[in-house]
Amino acid sequence: MKPNPMHPDTIFAPATAPGRAGVAIVRISGPAADAALSALTAGAPLAAPRRAARVKVVDADGEPVDDGLALRFPAPASFTGEDVVELHLHGSRAVLEAVMGLLAAQEGLRVAEPGEFTRRAFENGKMDLTQAEALADLIDAETAAQRRQALRQMDGALARLIEDWRTRLVKALGHFEAFIDFPDEDLPPEAQAAIWGAVEALIAEMTAHLNDGRRGERLRDGFHIAIIGPPNAGKSSLLNALARREAAIVSDIAGTTRDVVDVHLDLGGYAVVLADTAGLREAAEAIESEGIRRARARAEQADLRLAVFDGAAWPDLDAHTLSLVDDSALVVVNKADLAAVPEAPTVAGRPALGLSVKTGQGMDRLLARLTEEVGARLAGGTGAPALTRERHRRALAECVEALTQARAAALPELAGEDLRMAARALGRITGRVEVDELLDVIFRDFCIGK
Numbered sequence: 330m331k332p333n334p335m336h337p338d339t340i341f342a343p344a345t346a347p348g349r350a351g352v353a354i355v356r357i358s359g360p361a362a363d364a365a366l367s368a369l370t371a372g373a374p375l376a377a378p379r380r381a382a383r384v385k386v387v388d389a390d391g392e393p394v395d396d397g398l399a400l401r402f403p404a405p406a407s408f409t410g411e412d413v414v415e416l417h418l419h420g421s422r423a424v425l426e427a428v429m430g431l432l433a434a435q436e437g438l439r440v441a442e443p444g445e446f447t448r449r450a451f452e453n454g455k456m457d458l459t460q461a462e463a464l465a466d467l468i469d470a471e472t473a474a475q476r477r478q479a480l481r482q483m484d485g486a487l488a489r490l491i492e493d494w495r496t497r498l499v500k501a502l503g504h505f506e507a508f509i510d511f512p513d514e515d516l517p518p519e520a521q522a523a524i525w526g527a528v529e530a531l532i533a534e535m536t537a538h539l540n541d542g543r544r545g546e547r548l549r550d551g552f553h554i555a556i557i558g559p560p561n562a563g564k565s566s567l568l569n570a571l572a573r574r575e576a577a578i579v580s581d582i583a584g585t586t587r588d589v590v591d592v593h594l595d596l597g598g599y600a601v602v603l604a605d606t607a608g609l610r611e612a613a614e615a616i617e618s619e620g621i622r623r624a625r626a627r628a629e630q631a632d633l634r635l636a637v638f639d640g641a642a643w644p645d646l647d648a649h650t651l652s653l654v655d656d657s658a659l660v661v662v663n664k665a666d667l668a669a670v671p672e673a674p675t676v677a678g679r680p681a682l683g684l685s686v687k688t689g690q691g692m693d694r695l696l697a698r699l700t701e702e703v704g705a706r707l708a709g710g711t712g713a714p715a716l717t718r719e720r721h722r723r724a725l726a727e728c729v730e731a732l733t734q735a736r737a738a739a740l741p742e743l744a745g746e747d748l749r750m751a752a753r754a755l756g757r758i759t760g761r762v763e764v765d766e767l768l769d770v771i772f773r774d775f776c777i778g779k
């Protein structure tokens with residue numbers, strides 16, 4: 330391939346996790362990738378592209394190092410867009426160390442920095458920023474819903490949405506600038522209507538995406554559920570039961586839990602962060618009241634509050650916790666084994682669940698309700714690709730702000746500047762910021778008729 334002036338050096342790194350394994354893969358990318366393979370295999374002829382070939386890796390003295398497979402992906406049809414070679418070796422520390430050492434000793438080769446392969450793929454136009462982020466998300470995915478969202482974004486669903494908005498916006502901007510450049514000719518009213526109609530439509534669509542309840546970020550980072558309730562209601566017991574491990578201390582002493590205890594769960598394919606908190610009451614001392622302050626703060630930030638009442642004294646329920654129960658909370662009454670708590674009690678006029686963490690009675694129903702609740706709040710009603718990072722949301726909000734400002738601008742020049750700002754904000758999401766380039770193309774077409 331012709332050397333990329335931006336990346337004269339060839340990089341290499343293990344593509345598989347460290348440690349003993351049947352196979353370890355080392356990836357080499359850059360202009361010297363094929364030369365590196367030749368050097369490792371005593372000049373054996375290179376195999377055809379994208380065909381696995383058996384190779385004997387040898388050191389500088391011709392001593393065998395390993396027996397493996399090599400795959401070549403000549404530029405530009407590779408992950409990075411450069412010449413890429415993949416070596417499939419035996420996954421031992423000794424083999425990997427030897428091969429890494431042999432590669433490092435070659436002229437023009439160096440160990441890749443974290444994320445450098447993907448960075449080169451982005452710089453060579455193989456993917457946009459949202460796709461690069463999605464690749465990282467897919468590697469980190471722990472639940473089925475995270476995997477699906479990451480795959481979809483990696484496939485370019487979000488990038489296409491943003492690019493569609495950006496193209497429409499730059500088109501409107503092109504028409505608008507034509508109008509500024511030819512001040513003696515009045516922009517015909519239908520052209521004006523078209524520009525502002527396009528801006529209105531963009532504001533409406535983008536605002537709908539911003540108001541999606543942060544579903545993409547929640548799905549990616551985890552949906553936060555806070556368990557709240559009076560002391561000794563069995564909050565920590567419930568957390569442990571849902572987490573299937575003794576994550577929080579349980580005792581019959583009221584006020585056991587002080588710090589917020591988080592556990593990560595896979596709830597029906599959704600990533601959930603479940604928090605146990607201190608029991609709510611008028612605290613006896615400073616440490617407990619700090620715990621209660623944290624409990625309230627966490628309850629406030631949570632996406633869902635799971636209120637746990639002590640059913641031992643049913644139907645008397647704790648007033649502190651009752652005051653925090655609203656329509657968005659899920660309510661359970663625990664210790665149904667100690668009192669005649671109904672399966673479906675009514676608490677503060679709202680339907681609740683009777684439960685015994687001790688006997689397990691009602692736990693299946695609670696799990697089903699929780700999964701249903703989380704699913705309902707995370708599922709995308711429209712099926713449109715979600716914004717999955719705060720970064721996307723900020724840039725899109727900036728774009729809407731600039732569009733709104735453009736609409737209100739007193740002078741066409743000012744409105745034009747606002748529209749440019751809006752387009753740049755969108756471009757930052759995908760990493761395609763060359764507004765002028767795109768504008769040139771559109772503007773050129775536009776002016777042919779003049």
Ligand SMILES: Nc1nc2c(ncn2[C@@H]2O[C@H](COP(=O)(O)OP(=O)(O)OP(=O)(O)O)[C@@H](O)[C@H]2O)c(=O)[nH]1
Nearest residue numbers: 560561562563564565566580584585586608686687
């Ligand atoms: N009989 C009965 N006891 C339970 C049940 N769930 C929890 N307990 C007991 O109730 C006591 C308090 O449980 P915890 O889980 O520590 O309660 P908590 O709400 O976390 O209490 P604090 O952290 O002090 O606010 C413990 O002795 C538990 O074993 C239940 O369903 N039935």
Ligand SMILES: [K+]
Nearest residue numbers: 561580582585
């Ligand atoms: K307790």
Ligand SMILES: [Mg+2]
Nearest residue numbers: 564565585586
């Ligand atoms: Mg507790």
